[in-house]
Amino acid sequence: xxxxxxxxxxxxxxxxxxxxxxxxxxxxxxxxxxxxxxxxxxxxxxxxxxxxxxxxxxxxxxxxxxxxxxxxxxxxxxxxxxxxxxxxxxxxxxxxxxxxxxxxxxxxxxxxxxxxxxxxxxxxxxxxxxxxxxxxxxxxxxxxxxxxxxxxxxxxxxxxxxxxxxxxxxxxxxxxxxxxxxxxxxxxxxxxxxxxxxxxxxxxxxxxxxxxxxxxxxxxxxxxxxxxxxxxxxxxxxx
Numbered sequence: 001x002x003x004x005x006x007x008x009x010x011x012x013x014x015x016x017x018x019x020x021x022x023x024x025x026x027x028x029x030x031x032x033x034x035x036x037x038x039x040x041x042x043x044x045x046x047x048x049x050x051x052x053x054x055x056x057x058x059x060x061x062x063x064x065x066x067x068x069x070x071x072x073x074x075x076x077x078x079x080x081x082x083x084x085x086x087x088x089x090x091x092x093x094x095x096x097x098x099x100x101x102x103x104x105x106x107x108x109x110x111x112x113x114x115x116x117x118x119x120x121x122x123x124x125x126x127x128x129x130x131x132x133x134x135x136x137x138x139x140x141x142x143x144x145x146x147x148x149x150x151x152x153x154x155x156x157x158x159x160x161x162x163x164x165x166x167x168x169x170x171x172x173x174x175x176x177x178x179x180x181x182x183x184x185x186x187x188x189x190x191x192x193x194x195x196x197x198x199x200x201x202x203x204x205x206x207x208x209x210x211x212x213x214x215x216x217x218x219x220x221x222x223x224x225x226x227x228x229x230x231x232x233x234x235x236x237x238x239x
Contacts, residue, residue, distance in 0.1 A: 048180030058170030069159030
């Protein structure tokens, strides 16, 4: 009977020494936090991979749109040069027309005017023709009309701006993906600390490692919540 009383007293004394964190409680907490950390690690890996996929997609789109924009820019520049040559010829015809009209040579003036109209239809772009109609007396060429030259490169500039926006979006996805990788590294550290708790024989040491692991887990989770989700992400899309 006295032996049983002594054993009971020893158990009670051990529980008092262990305090709130008994060995069984620590084992239970380790199991719980191992499960939570494993789930969060899988989540961070998944979201990080989605960011990586968006990054690759945006980079590919950016390259394609950039190539299209550069091609459009080259075409616009060729059209610009072509219109400059066309304007030089149109100026010569207009000058000859003025001379014929000044001389009163109606037949020559009519022929030159028809030749000028035919040349405009075959060689003049809509941009040049529109600017020609907006010329004022103090202008020497339609290229002096405000905004006229910009019209050649409107489409090219829009495509290049779209390409730049896609590139920046891809860079954001890359940064967000790197951030999720960092979260995974911290979660791996948490798993490591939780895994080695059993190595320590004393309860205070186990408790200290457990607290450090939990703090790292909480900080990593808070940091993860500040990272933007992938563009267009919705769980409903996967069901």
